[in-house]
Amino acid sequence: MNSPVVDIQSFAMSFDSKEVVKDLSFNVSQGEVFGLLGANGAGKTTTIRALLSLLEPTSGTLLINGRRYNPDMSATIGYLPEQRGLYRNEPVIDTMIYLAVMHGLNRDEAKKRSLAYLDRVGIGDKAREHLSSLSNGQQQKVQLGATIIHEPSLMILDEPTEALDPVNRSLLMNIINEQRAKGSTVILVTHRMEEVEQLCDRIVLLKDGTRALYGTVDEVKNQFGTTVIALAYTGQLPTNEKLYSVTKQLPHYAELSWQKDVAVDEVFRCLANQDDLHITTFDVRRPTLNEIFLSLYK
Numbered sequence: 001m002n003s004p005v006v007d008i009q010s011f012a013m014s015f016d017s018k019e020v021v022k023d024l025s026f027n028v029s030q031g032e033v034f035g036l037l038g039a040n041g042a043g044k045t046t047t048i049r050a051l052l053s054l055l056e057p058t059s060g061t062l063l064i065n066g067r068r069y070n071p072d073m074s075a076t077i078g079y080l081p082e083q084r085g086l087y088r089n090e091p092v093i094d095t096m097i098y099l100a101v102m103h104g105l106n107r108d109e110a111k112k113r114s115l116a117y118l119d120r121v122g123i124g125d126k127a128r129e130h131l132s133s134l135s136n137g138q139q140q141k142v143q144l145g146a147t148i149i150h151e152p153s154l155m156i157l158d159e160p161t162e163a164l165d166p167v168n169r170s171l172l173m174n175i176i177n178e179q180r181a182k183g184s185t186v187i188l189v190t191h192r193m194e195e196v197e198q199l200c201d202r203i204v205l206l207k208d209g210t211r212a213l214y215g216t217v218d219e220v221k222n223q224f225g226t227t228v229i230a231l232a233y234t235g236q237l238p239t240n241e242k243l244y245s246v247t248k249q250l251p252h253y254a255e256l257s258w259q260k261d262v263a264v265d266e267v268f269r270c271l272a273n274q275d276d277l278h279i280t281t282f283d284v285r286r287p288t289l290n291e292i293f294l295s296l297y298k
Helices: 044-051 071-076 092-102 107-120 136-148 166-181 193-199 217-224 264-272 289-297
Strands: 006-015 018-028 033-038 059-064 077-080 154-158 185-190 202-207 210-216 228-235 244-250 253-258 277-285
Touching: 006 044, 018 044, 018 059, 018 202, 018 210, 033 044, 033 193, 044 059, 044 154, 044 185, 071 077, 077 136, 092 107, 092 136, 107 136, 136 154, 136 166, 154 166, 166 185, 166 193, 185 193, 193 289, 202 217, 202 289, 210 217, 210 289, 217 289, 228 264, 253 264, 264 277
Parallel strands: 033 185, 033 202, 077 154, 154 185
Antiparallel strands: 006 018, 006 059, 202 210, 228 253, 228 277, 244 253
8 A cells, every 4th residue: 555645643733822733634645636624714724834844733743755844845746825925026927937947947848838837727928917917816827837837746725716716716627637637646725615526536624623524525425424305396395394304495496304214205205296396306415515514614
């Protein structure tokens, strides 16, 4: 069995008397997209900063390929921080070339890759403009490009789709998948659960600095253990507490939880026999990650 690319064991972090992360353990395998999830203040960014030796952990071990991070690893790691740090008063292309050279590329290769990337994300015409003249979404594209330009084997992306519209979020997810196809390992720090559903192989979900859920997306859904009936309809939805309870209701849509020892087809027959109810869809499904997230933080 291959050793994990990232291995975090019994990590704890305190600032003065406040414990921000408590006894956190997880690992990230080679070639996977791993989701590090949680609400604001859950400890996600603190964990990443400690992993990259930007913070000294209070206790525990945080290893990359079996070693504590040191600067000689920078050529193989791409880090997109939560707080962006580009040179706003310099031309975009100059900034990208400078950062690529810092990661080990020669200048000619850095320029070639930078121009190709800018064209790929639709801002090739902005190459000679100062970063400060770009929109927030365009700046985010440049920041991502600077993160992946040297094709790192480990990418750590902290809220990478911030400020991007749905079209550009889709483009970014395609780029992440392309990097994974080349063999990169990706840690995705985000609160957008729909992106996690599409991209991530495994996740860890933090709450108040502790590990609340951990595993593949399917395993996490199984750990949560709730299955619902998703019902689209017109007309009147009746109540029937002996068979089911309504857990969510909107105009023409509802989610039902059926009672213990009641079969799903009993619920369907009950509803199908209602003269003033027309069922459009009747779907039995597990909750989405977004629903799990909201339930956990309710």
